[in-house]
Each structure stands twice: as structure tokens, then as C-alpha cells.
Amino acid sequence: MNAKLIHHLTLIGSTSLLPMVAQAEFIKDSKASLDLKNYYFNRDYREGEGQSKRDEWAQGFLLNLQSGFTEGPLGFGLDALGMLGVKLDSSPDRSGSGLLSRDNEPEPGKPSYARRAHDSYSKLGLTAKARYAKSELRLGHLLPDLPLLQPNTSRVLPQTFEGGQLTSTDIQGLTLRGGQIDRVKQRESTNYEKMGLTSQSGAYKSSAKSDRFRFGGAEYQFTPTLTGSYHYAQLEDIYQQHFFGLKHSLPLGGGNLRTDIRYFSADDAGTGLAGKVDNRALSTRVMYAMAGHSIGGGYQEQFGETPFTYVDGTNTYLFTEYQLSNFSQAKERAWHARYDFDFASLGVPGLLFSTRYAKGDHAQVRKFVGEGREWERDIDLGYTIQSGPLKDVSARWRNGLSKSNYQRDTNENRLVLSYTVKLW
Numbered sequence: 001m002n003a004k005l006i007h008h009l010t011l012i013g014s015t016s017l018l019p020m021v022a023q024a025e026f027i028k029d030s031k032a033s034l035d036l037k038n039y040y041f042n043r044d045y046r047e048g049e050g051q052s053k054r055d056e057w058a059q060g061f062l063l064n065l066q067s068g069f070t071e072g073p074l075g076f077g078l079d080a081l082g083m084l085g086v087k088l089d090s091s092p093d094r095s096g097s098g099l100l101s102r103d104n105e106p107e108p109g110k111p112s113y114a115r116r117a118h119d120s121y122s123k124l125g126l127t128a129k130a131r132y133a134k135s136e137l138r139l140g141h142l143l144p145d146l147p148l149l150q151p152n153t154s155r156v157l158p159q160t161f162e163g164g165q166l167t168s169t170d171i172q173g174l175t176l177r178g179g180q181i182d183r184v185k186q187r188e189s190t191n192y193e194k195m196g197l198t199s200q201s202g203a204y205k206s207s208a209k210s211d212r213f214r215f216g217g218a219e220y221q222f223t224p225t226l227t228g229s230y231h232y233a234q235l236e237d238i239y240q241q242h243f244f245g246l247k248h249s250l251p252l253g254g255g256n257l258r259t260d261i262r263y264f265s266a267d268d269a270g271t272g273l274a275g276k277v278d279n280r281a282l283s284t285r286v287m288y289a290m291a292g293h294s295i296g297g298g299y300q301e302q303f304g305e306t307p308f309t310y311v312d313g314t315n316t317y318l319f320t321e322y323q324l325s326n327f328s329q330a331k332e333r334a335w336h337a338r339y340d341f342d343f344a345s346l347g348v349p350g351l352l353f354s355t356r357y358a359k360g361d362h363a364q365v366r367k368f369v370g371e372g373r374e375w376e377r378d379i380d381l382g383y384t385i386q387s388g389p390l391k392d393v394s395a396r397w398r399n400g401l402s403k404s405n406y407q408r409d410t411n412e413n414r415l416v417l418s419y420t421v422k423l424w
Contacts, residue, residue, distance in 0.1 A: 029068025255290025292345025323400030
């Protein structure tokens with residue numbers, strides 16, 4: 001069954017190219033790859049009632065077909081992304097990891113979380129594209145990378161969107177982006193749906209939905225070492241948000257010092273279906289890198305009466321976007337630190353280590369009396385084989401430990417084996 005689906009997706013991509021076979025650039029610049037991802041996920045809740053753990057194992061296949069553009073001043077192209085997730089191990093009482101789609105209703109006589117994972121699930125995304133000079137328009141399936149919209153790609157299959165996006169780099173040093181998103185398909189779902197606001201412990205009404213997420217922004221490189229950006233987004237009748245960013249790098253003492261400042265401002269928009277939105281957020285980081293080592297950290301704070309705002313299911317663009325928490329409750333302050341080491345400096349290329357720690361306090365959490373406090377420590381160890389018959393096969397282990405006085409303590413492990421086959 002799985003092999004048939006992959007073969008079917010290949011045929012879809014191939015037949016889409018046939019009408020334009022005479023367009024040399026369309027064919028010549030095309031490329032295709034098959035991403036294989038074997039993913040084990042275990043989240044252990046150390047205290048409290050309800051589900052004690054989420055524990056699943058899955059295999060993912062992503063067939064990515066990208067055409068070139070037809071010849072001439074105005075070029076056209078077509079991309080296709082076929083996705084398949086296969087269950088290797090799961091049970092209703094430990095499902096919900098985000099790796100697999102599952103039944104809408106729980107097992108008879110079981111708690112609401114006890115829903116059976118499907119044996120497999122698949123998705124297909126098609127994107128029409130057009131290019132003129134250094135501007136590109138994409139319509140259909142999108143995986144945008146924006147400060148105000150960060151798709152969640154942390155499981156077997158990514159969260160994706162449907163809409164249109166225009167990107168222009170015609171002016172040297174300036175990148176312009178704009179467009180509209182109409183629907184979202186969550187990482188473990190096969191259906192497009194309207195978008196909502198992450199509830200943030202019930203501070204916002206997650207039932208409020210919209211099918212118009214409009215965005216626009218600009219990034220400008222003032223000097224080779226200094227870049228500034230501004231972005232705006234509005235989820236119609238729910239919220240609007242502004243982003244200001246500044247990045248700077250400075251050669252120092254044989255290494256490089258990087259400074260990154262991110263500021264967000266959000267309010268409710270239109271009829272305010274999700275409730276009052278009043279949030280400003282400052283997130284900063286300073287990192288120093290030299291001889292394989294990278295160390296640094298920063299400070300983050302939420303201002304206003306409500307928590308940080310972001311589309312449900314997505315990630316934030318905060319520096320505290322960690323494995324288990326993002327430290328973004330109302331009034332929350334957080335200090336964070338990070339250390340990375342590339343073992344290539346010791347003669348072991350492909351081996352990477354990273355650890356992060358963040359501590360938050362002063363959080364005002366809905367229905368929690370008192371000061372909300374939390375901390376999290378993450379460890380990430382990965383290795384990519386550099387040569388031989390298994391070249392480019394990678395293994396990655398991630399562990400996250402989180403403790404809080406307003407939510408359940410959690411220990412989580414992820415083990416991911418991945419490999420990309422370049423078809424052409």
C-alpha cells in the first residue's frame with residue numbers, strides 16, 4: 001500500500017511535466033528527493049492526573065518534486081509534495097504525540113485522550129509558481145518561514161498552509177514578502193481547516209476561527225553585518241501583530257559575536273472573536289562562536305495584559321521556543337542560555353551537541369492563583385555519517401525536562417533517524 005502511494009505521487013509529478021516538455025529550463029532545473037524519517041517519541045508526565053505518557057513510533061516519507069521555470073521573462077512552474085506517515089507502534093492510552101493521525105472519538109468506556117492512531121495517513125500539496133526578474137509568486141500549498149508565522153515541522157510530517165505568497169529581491173539588500181493564508185493542515189491531520197489562536201491556558205478562545213491571515217514585511221541589509229526587519233500580520237477578526245527585528249554580527253577575538261533583538265506587538269482585530277488581545281514581547285539573544293564552540297543567552301519579557309499570540313499549532317519566533325515550553329504567559333520574564341559544540345574542530349565532522357536552559361517567573365496564568373514559575377533544560381545530540389554506503393544517514397536524540405508550578409512536570413525523549421535520497 002505504501003509503495004503504491006509513493007509510486008502514484010511520482011506519476012502525478014511526472015505527468016505534470018509532460019505538457020511543458022519542450023520548455024528546457026522547466027525540465028533542466030527540476031529536482032526531486034525522497035525524505036525518510038523514522039521517529040520515536042516518548043513524553044512522560046511525572047505527576048498529576050490524566051494521561052501518564054505519550055509514546056509512539058512512526059515512519060515518514062516525503063516525496064518532494066520541484067520543477068524549474070519555463071523560459072522567457074515570465075516563467076511558470078509547478079511543485080508537488082507527497083507525504084505519508086505510517087504507524088509502527090502506538091496504543092489508544094498513549095497516543096497524541098503528534099506523529100500520527102487518530103480517531104476523533106475515544107475508545108468505548110475510555111478517557112477522552114484514549115483515541116486510536118490510524119495505521120497510516122497521507123497528504124498531497126501542489127504549488128503553482130511564477131517568476132519575473134527576482135520576484136516569485138507561489139499559490140496553493142505553502143510552508144512559509146515568517147517571524148509571525150512559523151510552521152511546526154517537529155514531527156514526522158510538517159504543518160502546512162494553503163494560500164498565496166509573493167517574494168521579491170529585485171532591490172539589492174531588500175527582501176519583500178506579502179500574501180494571504182486561507183487554511184491550515186496540522187502536522188498529524190489530512191484536512192485543511194480555518195485558523196485559530198493558541199489558547200494559552202484558556203486566555204484566548206481557541207474556538208474562534210478565521211480563513212484570512214494576511215501578512216507583509218521587509219528585511220533590509222544595511223551593512224554586511226547589520227540587518228533590520230519589519231513584518232505585519234492579521235488574522236481577520238481575531239488579532240493583529242507587528243514585528244521589529246535587528247541582527248548584528250561582529251568579529252571579535254578570533255571569533256564572532258552575534259546579537260539578535262526581536263520585538264512583537266499584538267492587539268485584537270475586528271470583532272475580536274478570541275477575546276481581548278494586549279501583548280508586547282521583547283526577546284533577545286547574544287551568542288559568541290569560536291573554534292567549534294558557541295555560547296550565549298538572553299532575556300525575554302511579556303508586557304501587556306494577555307499572553308503572546310500565535311496561530312494554533314505553529315511555533316513562535318521567540319528565543320525561548322523550546323522543546324516543551326515557550327515561556328510566553330502574560331507578564332512572564334525569562335532568562336535563557338545555550339551552548340553548542342561542533343566536534344569537527346576535534347576531527348569528528350558530523351557530530352553536533354547542543355544544550356539549552358531557560359527559567360521563567362512572574363507569569364500570570366489564567367485560573368492559577370499566584371506567580372507562575374517554570375524552567376526547562378534541553379539536550380540535543382546528532383550525528384551524520386560522512387562517507388561510505390550510509391553517507392548522509394543521520395541520527396538525532398533530543399531530551400527535554402520541564403518543571404512548573406502551574407502545569408505538569410514533563411520528561412520527553414525523541415529519537416530520529418533520517419535520510420534524503422536525491423532522485424535527480
